[in-house]
Amino acid sequence: MVNITKDTEKEELIAQFWPQISRAAAGYENRPALSDELAQEMALSVWRSLEGFNDQCSLSTYIYRVIHNTAIDHIRRHSKISEDELDEAMLCExxxxxxxxxxxxxxxxxxxxxxxxxxxxxxxxxxxxxxxxxxxxxxxxxxxxxxxxxxxxxxxxxxxxxxxxxx
The missing domain is CATH 1.10.10.10 (Winged helix-like DNA-binding domain superfamily/Winged helix DNA-binding domain)
Known part of the structure; x- marks a missing residue:
């Protein structure tokens, strides 16, 4: 059984999965500020949950599960973006x-x-x-x-x- 408890191990895993976390956040949230917030929230959720990892699945599957569960919670808390907001956000880039x-x-x-x-x-x-x-x-x-x-x-x-x- 893998036990991930050291902060350095957690930091390394967060860094390793950061590109996936960022892409997932952008996939669930169009608004740039909220996307960044969601990515940080996902990383924090992964950080907190790593001690509970018990080898029931692969580590990457576990991390994706945490990421996507966090995104679902985010969606429940925030309203959907309107088409006008999406157009405005794309023009502001x-x-x-x-x-x-x-x-x-x-x-x-x-x-x-x-x-x-x-x-x-x-x-x-x-x-x-x-x-x-x-x-x-x-x-x-x-x-x-x-x-x-x-x-x-x-x-x-x-x-x-x-x-x-x-x-």
């Missing part, structure tokens, strides 16, 4: 050379489209974008692999429609 490329535009469209998905579909899509397989996603979300497959299929269908409507 300072342009950079990378954002001027077609790839950056497509990434923005994908983020916008993913954020329009219902929560149950958004969860599986965000985990898929983090390159988790269906088994890992089922462990993180606490649902069957078959349910993950169904949700992923529905999410892909809805994303295709949303992205087609943006072009």
């Amino acid at each position: 300072s342009p950079t050379p990378e954002k001027n490329t077609l790839q950056a535009q497509r990434q923005k469209q994908l983020i916008v489209a993913v954020n329009q998905l219902p929560l149950s579909l958004r969860q599986v899509m965000l985990l898929k974008l983090e390159d988790l397989n269906n088994i890992e996603m089922s462990e993180v979300l606490g649902i069957s692999e078959a349910n993950v497959g169904v949700r992923l299929h529905r999410a892909k269908e809805q994303l295709s429609k949303l992205l087609a409507g943006m072009n």
Whole structure:
């Protein structure tokens, strides 16, 4: 059994998973200030929960579960962003050379489209974008692999429609 109790071990794990935490926060929260707040909240939740890790699943699955549970709590506390707020937030972003490329535009469209998905579909899509397989996603979300497959299929269908409507 792995026992993660030392602060240095926790710091290293938070640093290792920070990119995933940041992407998950951005996937669940469009407003930049709240996205940053959510990322910090996720990191703190992971920090606090590491002592309770008991090898029932892989450490990365456990951390993703904590991250996504924290995001769900965040969503429950904060109202959904309106389309006007989303448009305003996207206009306020300072342009950079990378954002001027077609790839950056497509990434923005994908983020916008993913954020329009219902929560149950958004969860599986965000985990898929983090390159988790269906088994890992089922462990993180606490649902069957078959349910993950169904949700992923529905999410892909809805994303295709949303992205087609943006072009």
